[in-house]
Amino acid sequence: MALIPTYQDIEAAHRIVSQYAHHTPVLTSKSINEITGGNLFFKCENFQKVGAFKFRGACNAVFSLSEEEARKGVATHSSGNHAAALALAARMRGIAAHIVMPDNSPEIKKKAVAGNGAKITFCEPTLQARETTLAEIVAETGATEIHPYNNFHVIAGQGTAAKELIEDFGDFDIILAPVGGGGLLAGTALSAKYLLPQCKVIAAEPLGADDAFRSFQAKKIIPSVNPKTIADGLLTSLGERNFAIISVKVDDIVTVSEEKIVEAMRMIWERMKIIIEPSSAVPLAAILEGKINIQNKKTGIILSGGNLDLGRLPF
Amino acid sequence: MALIPTYQDIEAAHRIVSQYAHHTPVLTSKSINEITGGNLFFKCENFQKVGAFKFRGACNAVFSLSEEEARKGVATHSSGNHAAALALAARMRGIAAHIVMPDNSPEIKKKAVAGNGAKITFCEPTLQARETTLAEIVAETGATEIHPYNNFHVIAGQGTAAKELIEDFGDFDIILAPVGGGGLLAGTALSAKYLLPQCKVIAAEPLGADDAFRSFQAKKIIPSVNPKTIADGLLTSLGERNFAIISVKVDDIVTVSEEKIVEAMRMIWERMKIIIEPSSAVPLAAILEGKINIQNKKTGIILSGGNLDLGRLPF
Numbered sequence: 001m002a003l004i005p006t007y008q009d010i011e012a013a014h015r016i017v018s019q020y021a022h023h024t025p026v027l028t029s030k031s032i033n034e035i036t037g038g039n040l041f042f043k044c045e046n047f048q049k050v051g052a053f054k055f056r057g058a059c060n061a062v063f064s065l066s067e068e069e070a071r072k073g074v075a076t077h078s079s080g081n082h083a084a085a086l087a088l089a090a091r092m093r094g095i096a097a098h099i100v101m102p103d104n105s106p107e108i109k110k111k112a113v114a115g116n117g118a119k120i121t122f123c124e125p126t127l128q129a130r131e132t133t134l135a136e137i138v139a140e141t142g143a144t145e146i147h148p149y150n151n152f153h154v155i156a157g158q159g160t161a162a163k164e165l166i167e168d169f170g171d172f173d174i175i176l177a178p179v180g181g182g183g184l185l186a187g188t189a190l191s192a193k194y195l196l197p198q199c200k201v202i203a204a205e206p207l208g209a210d211d212a213f214r215s216f217q218a219k220k221i222i223p224s225v226n227p228k229t230i231a232d233g234l235l236t237s238l239g240e241r242n243f244a245i246i247s248v249k250v251d252d253i254v255t256v257s258e259e260k261i262v263e264a265m266r267m268i269w270e271r272m273k274i275i276i277e278p279s280s281a282v283p284l285a286a287i288l289e290g291k292i293n294i295q296n297k298k299t300g301i302i303l304s305g306g307n308l309d310l311g312r313l314p315f
Numbered sequence: 316m317a318l319i320p321t322y323q324d325i326e327a328a329h330r331i332v333s334q335y336a337h338h339t340p341v342l343t344s345k346s347i348n349e350i351t352g353g354n355l356f357f358k359c360e361n362f363q364k365v366g367a368f369k370f371r372g373a374c375n376a377v378f379s380l381s382e383e384e385a386r387k388g389v390a391t392h393s394s395g396n397h398a399a400a401l402a403l404a405a406r407m408r409g410i411a412a413h414i415v416m417p418d419n420s421p422e423i424k425k426k427a428v429a430g431n432g433a434k435i436t437f438c439e440p441t442l443q444a445r446e447t448t449l450a451e452i453v454a455e456t457g458a459t460e461i462h463p464y465n466n467f468h469v470i471a472g473q474g475t476a477a478k479e480l481i482e483d484f485g486d487f488d489i490i491l492a493p494v495g496g497g498g499l500l501a502g503t504a505l506s507a508k509y510l511l512p513q514c515k516v517i518a519a520e521p522l523g524a525d526d527a528f529r530s531f532q533a534k535k536i537i538p539s540v541n542p543k544t545i546a547d548g549l550l551t552s553l554g555e556r557n558f559a560i561i562s563v564k565v566d567d568i569v570t571v572s573e574e575k576i577v578e579a580m581r582m583i584w585e586r587m588k589i590i591i592e593p594s595s596a597v598p599l600a601a602i603l604e605g606k607i608n609i610q611n612k613k614t615g616i617i618l619s620g621g622n623l624d625l626g627r628l629p630f
Contacts, residue, residue, distance in 0.1 A: 274588060
């Protein structure tokens, strides 16, 4: 299989995803436009099934399996949203999902995974523990590993959010997404550049987990060391397939402070009356911090999800 | 002027309101339907301008004034949402708004009123202090008092939310609304009974502020004494005009515990990813508490607003 999904691959993904996922709404906010001087369109993946864009990629991966592969189930390690997404997609296809989760995952995410009937194995919250535990489960069950982001079908699936945004609202000058492992960003960049070659695609990343920023500058992958940010969906390091796409399709990656992430999150909660998780607030934080100039530009922002422990808010 | 708005009065209100207010979306939640066994349609007035249904009534009242009345401005006392709504409506018409607010109003509501250019006078948080202060301002300025709920045009304006809900989603068996002063409930009952005579209209009220429940039972107004509830929009006692409508048009009023209000609010936040204030959660709380049977009934719920201090959440 090719390394980079073509537009036909994203169209194929969209035919699958649109059967199972929500076509999420796009919201605008007069007051946030007044504050930023922008013309912002927020693609609300917080309203997606399982509360995050991750369902798109998981769904495409699960329904792209052959019958023979599907019978043995799927497996993954994930800090949360991908796990819930894969569990639901597997349940929809009627196959097993084996999920390795770090034991410090937010309660709401553990519940979402268990609620969808997946078999959960908890492990230490390190990449190594996650990978070792997963390898054991795959060896035992023959399940297909569906990586949370370093996966062809997952990337193509995540690209359907930007595809819908552009098909619904047209000619964007800029599209912004947060970046963690790079699944959403790679998919967004592919859709944006296929559909609107002139559109700039810019990623925003927490300064405390800035491996994508540094990798993009260095033109090679530089993994995170002890990343720390409130945006818990963005702690992971860039995947190889993701970097291969991002390094050629993305125009810029900028970093933002924790303070601005919280400010942006609160602004969206207060002004738009919708619940987003901290990761979703990172692109608006970059605008508020003056890292991205959106004056007189029609700008799309992917709000990645809305899952967080309401008992542990930063305000 | 007649005591009770006719359907023509509500249609006239809607012609005004639809020029200035949002036609708010209606959301459904598969998981809340599964939990409750219901078929629930949530009319999202939390997405209304100033974050609450109150803008509808204020808007109708302000734009129904004669030119001569309008020149002297409008005045009111309000614990928050009506104040912000009246301030914005007055600004849209280009006239002065004089607002009396209790000094313990939530910060977010004080900011919203000030942000819309109103002249604020703070007073003690008692009905008497509010009324006395307002009377002084009206005497001084000649402004027209726009009562938050005991007002013909306000009631007709509030009725436009249920009118939109029914026009957009048809044949409801039950429509639920919270009740405080009774503006939303009276307007909702009028629209529902004019458009769907068979539809039951049921109100939910916090047990700690149950004057509407007791008044409905006793068939006369019994004012609140020291009401106490997290649903701060529902602390006020029923107005006379409101009671006159509610006593003939509403099918039942039920009370709910504080615990269930918080549980319902959290359920809507977590499952629907939208921000509602505690008052909005009261009808769902009544369903969760088993006070209203919605099995096999198509049920509309007015979510009244989404304004609250994010720094003071009950979870």
